[in-house]
Amino acid sequence: MFDIETVRSDTPACNDILHFDNAGASLMPEPVYQAVQKVLLDERNFGGYEAERRATDDIKAFYDEFATLLNASPDEIAYVENATRAWDMAFYGLDLKPGDRVITHGSEYASNYLGLLQQARRQGFHIDVVPSDIHGQVDVAALETMIGPRTKLIAITHVPTQGGLVNPAAEIGKVAQRHGVLFMLDACQSVGQIDVDVDAIGCDILSGTGRKYLRGPRGTGFLYVRKSALEQIDPPFIDLHSATWTMPDGFELTEGSKRFETWESNVTGRVGLMAAVRYARGIGMKQIEARVSRLAATLREKLLDVSGVSIHDRGEIRCGIVTFCKAGLDPHEMAGRLRADGINVSVSTLPYARLDLGARGLESLTRASVHYYNTDEEVHRFVRAVRQL
Structure with a gap:
């Protein structure tokens, strides 16, 4: 203890x-604050580029710390500026077509549901809302009956913002795996207060934030994408970090989940979030x-x-x-x-x-x-x- x-x-x-x-x-916590302050001090004294160079080990450690926290591989982790943008980078990259179906739940967070509504309007897919069971959480038995040949995605919030429930993510993951459906989990409120294991859950995509239960800085987030799901997602935008310009009319995406990052990022926040994960793991x-x-x-x-x-x-x-x-x-x-x-x-x-x-x-x-x-x-x-x- x-x-x-x-x-x-x-x-x-x-x-x-x-x-x-x-x-x-x-x-x-103080160790996170000190990690943030160190980078800011280096930026003040040496400039942003030199501060980033001095933080090289901590930036690399970001991927290792998160991989250990979530039971993933470091190349399945991306740093993103917030949880909503992390969710967006995966969801908006899916090739959903007219007539496809996406399953979610009534506990879904507003920003996610707005994204579903916008893309449904643009792409013509249908949103199916799985009913709740007697406890108010996702009814897993009903979920199984709702999956059909056009079901392409199950998008669920692990811990809703407006109540104490923990949706049965691992049971949902088993259903998704049985039917070969992509499973996307918003873990914004769960990572940091619950022991989250992406393999045990069986999710293909997981997004979250730094400022909540991880006790990291604001304006920080993370995205996990399972290696086997990478090729199903075309990042909605890319830059010289997420892709390489290989010829005048061609490019190649960066290996792993770094393809969802951008070159310019908040180095201070990234180091602070790494320190927050390290602190939580230490406890x-x-x-x-x-x-x-x-x-x-x-x-x-x-x-x-x-x-x-x-x-x-x-x-x-x-x-x-x-x-x-x-x-x-x-x-x-x-x-x-x-x-x-x-x-x-x-x-x-x-x-x-x-x-x-x-x-x-x-x-x-x-x-x-x-x-x-x-x-x-x-x-x-x-x-x-x-x-x-």
Whole structure:
């Protein structure tokens, strides 16, 4: 078990605020901050190119660290500026034709669903929404019956932004593999709080961010594409990093997933994200997952003791995201009043998850998201603050 005092001392902001907005953006640990500061200092003192040269080992380590974290190969990893663009680089490169079918779920994140809608309009494919089971997650049995000869893609969000559920990704992966359908997983909210193994899940594509549970800098993201799926995706744009101009009228794509990168990138962010992955791995993902799950379960239990509070999490397995309402109090107002008391939360709103929240008749929810550096004492303080509102 890791030392909670050490990880909290590595997170000086814990002395000043109660941070339950890790699904939005986590607090950066000191080693990550120092890694970022080192590159920025080199940029100031030597210029951007020289700073990048000095960071060569850390840039290479980015691919090795992520490969180990996800149980992938380093050449299956790409650095991308954010999770949405990572998802876009894969999805917009798929050759979907009129009459093809793409399966998703009502918990899908707004940016992804907007991409599905735009490309469906452009390319003429159909979007099929798999129903939920009694737990509110993807109904795997129903998914299997929906797959037909024109089904080309299953696109699912692992952990939705607006609730605590963890979609059964590995079971979905087995269905996709049985039918030879490409499986794309948005792991924006899961990598960093859940032990994610791309081989165990069986996904062909996985995208995520640095700022949430990985505790990295904003403006950083990553993309995993399985080697066997590479040739099914034509990157929507390329440059002299993602491809080589081999002759006046010809080019060759870069080997591996680096074909989804661009030459110009945020070196500071890349090094910071590498350091964040290294830090998480040093603690251990199984230990992180167990602690986050326990803290969230305690938070749900204690909130239910507060008069007027209703919990709106779903899923057979639940994670570190806890969504709730308090009767007579708008979630935005609640978030503002908690912020004034030194407590950070966020609000999930209908436009971010229209199919899910709309079906449940919910306009907005307060979202409290815990991480391993949070404590039981903070849970109790939070519940007291909600009770007093």
